[in-house]
């Protein structure tokens with residue numbers, strides 16, 4: 127570790143971590159807790175794939191349904207939604223702005239405790255018998271009286287507060303704590319994407335909160351809201367749910383896109399192509415994403431007119447997304463490209479995300495969606511976008527900022543090996559699922575017709591490959607953190623502000639607040 | 651367009667057994683080809699750049715290219731146009747899919763945890779069965795080829811007496827027809843199709859409904875018109891013939907007091923007559939209007955105060971919510987349909 131005090135050795139002892147208001151330490155707290163959940167969610171995923179390896183039942187379907195539910199709830203609400211903003215956003219964004227911390231450090235710590243509160247509720251629901259509704263909690267199925275379903279929904283509600291608090295904090299930080307000279311046109315694209323995400327977090331998350339509260343009130347006080355037996359409307363729940371959960375998709379993917387912009391510029395040592403277009407397309411995506419929730423409900427019995435309108439608006443979201451992809455490719459043109467492992471993840475992201483994106487068009491086209499809806503095609507599509515997109519970006523970002531966060535370098539050969547396993551395993555797992563969906567295999571099936579077996583077996587084998595890849599990555603991180611070579615201030619030759627201070631950074635980041643005079647990607 | 655059959659052959663879609671399904675597949679072929687082309691173009695240029703502009707020395711200088719508005723406009727506009735084509739094409743097929751054909755054969759689909767029931771107008775009810783070895787034989791609906799069929803679908807509880815149990819969502823999906831429609835408790839949803847090929851096709855439940863979700867399969871058997879007519883008249887089981895749905899509805903009409911307030915001959919009693927009621931335009935006391943379709947009639951029977959017909963008093967008709975089963979309501983509606 128480099129000389130002198132840094133945020134890691136500043137203070138010692140568990141309490142100093144649990145009460146720390148340093149954004150970097152809170153980011154690490156999130157890293158450990160999210161990593162823990164990711165591990166559980168991943169084990170559940172492999173249990174799911176093990177059940178589906180053969181036609182017929184290995185586990186009891188009721189147990190399988192719980193695996194499937196907790197895999198979804200954990201991965202969505204406890205891993206991918208908080209993932210990038212809470213870990214990398216927390217650690218890096220203030221550095222990108224030239225700030226000493228986020229705007230409200232105490233609120234930041236509080237958000238972590240909300241996360242932990244939600245986590246405790248999620249575990250509690252397991253002891254109540256375990257929820258088996260799927261992560262969508264659709265009514266009337268979720269209206270039962272065991273309490274597990276409601277508790278699991280409440281867990282998402284409490285974890286939602288962590289998301290809201292992070293969002294509020296980031297908006298305030300971007301507006302108030304930019305260092306001198308840091309105009310809005312000079313902040314990094316990672317920060318722009320977090321900013322757009324933060325707006326979504328603040329505006330959309332309360333809706334899911336209200337929905338869960340309505341569900342709870344219906345259960346406890348017997349007020350008919352979603353329950354048709356009490357005069358409620360079960361489809362209303364779907365409207366509320368997707369009014370949050372569609373923007374949530376962008377809460378998950380926008381920060382990933384931000385990371386990709388950083389990686390592409392650094393490793394091609396070239397200024398970004400179309401800074402304005404990329405920055406504003408994040409805002410455009412955030413805005414339009416509030417108006418497309420009905421595309422999850424084409425078969426739900428909503429009116430035909432509504433379906434047509436939601437379809438056309440959904441197509442519009444495709445445009446800013448396509449713009450970003452083209453800009454990244456254009457950035458590579460005439461660059462000086464270095465294929466280090468973070469860059470491998472960035473390119474892997476582009477490959478996977480493009481497949482996820484174009485299959486999105488299959489689903490926003492109503493006629494084809496009617497066939498694909500609730501089949502494995504959808505499962506494949508959203509794993510391509512959310513796992514292939516967000517997780518690839520998290521991994522790329524984690525390797526990229528690893529030297530800054532720990533002060534040491536990881537082993538490049540091991541990191542590459544993890545990439546090979548994750549990237550190849552991912553495609554082996556999820557590509558066959560597109561075909562299964564086209565063939566008509568519905569999702570959330572504990573058992574399936576023998577005709578679907580061979581593709582399911584390939585898919586299951588792929589999932590074990592992904593698992594292996596993440597274990598290798600874990601080894602790489604641990605090995606690097608303890609045994610890696612000293613990284614120095616700027617191992618990648620990057621231009622953004624975090625690379626101008628020691629690794630790991632000192633407690634308040636900058637000894638003297640910097641003044642900037644140019645944009646973030648001045649590679650000339 | 652030569653490429654479309656090629657794309658279809660590689661599409662892994664199940665055999666298409668309706669005209670709509672073939673239209674969907676053509677659109678699917680277009681989507682497949684255009685996304686393949688864009689994917690190859692994009693990944694091709696990525697691979698080319700990565701290869702060509704690999705870092706040579708540690709002090710490489712790169713071109714400082716910040717933007718090119720013409721290029722950026724172009725690559726926003728072209729996808730936009732393609733997306734709009736997909737949208738319009740998809741919406742067109744969808745609206746065709748949803749249009750209810752004239753003179754369709756109506757079949758009532760009852761979904762419950764975790765099985766299907768198909769009820770024909772003549773009272774014939776198809777349920778799943780168990781064979782000699784104890785394996786489930788899925789309920790198999792029989793319909794004639796080249797004749798439109800309309801599913802009128804509802805979800806009910808397994809045990810109406812159980813207060814804690816709930817009717818839940820299901821979804822009716824026939825991959826070979828490329829159609830799917832959720833079944834929502836408390837209302838009717840409908841779906842129609844015109845099979846063009848004979849054969850037996852799977853029906854899957856595609857809305858998660860609990861432990862038995864993945865076993866909730868049924869079948870639809872498309873037969874020649876002659877064979878259908880024989881089937882529908884002849885009672886293979888040889889058991890006592892059931893009352894037709896409309897006759898059952900008539901029983902309810904007589905025994906559950908509807909007869910005291912609703913006439914069948916057009917005369918006005920405490921309540922409006924049922925003569926010509928089905929499909930007619932209704933005017934309500936608050937001035938709004940509506941059509942007397944299945945869902946309206948269902949609501950009127952179960953909770954008549956929800957909409958008051960103009961010229962009649964509220965709170966006259968008892969609420970039958972909880973008094974009549976879903977099947978009773980369906981029968982009454984079939985009876986109302988028969989009173990022309």
Ligand SMILES: [Cu+2]
Nearest residue numbers: 372375419422
């Ligand atoms: Cu969506």
Ligand SMILES: [Cu+2]
Nearest residue numbers: 855857859863
């Ligand atoms: Cu189901």
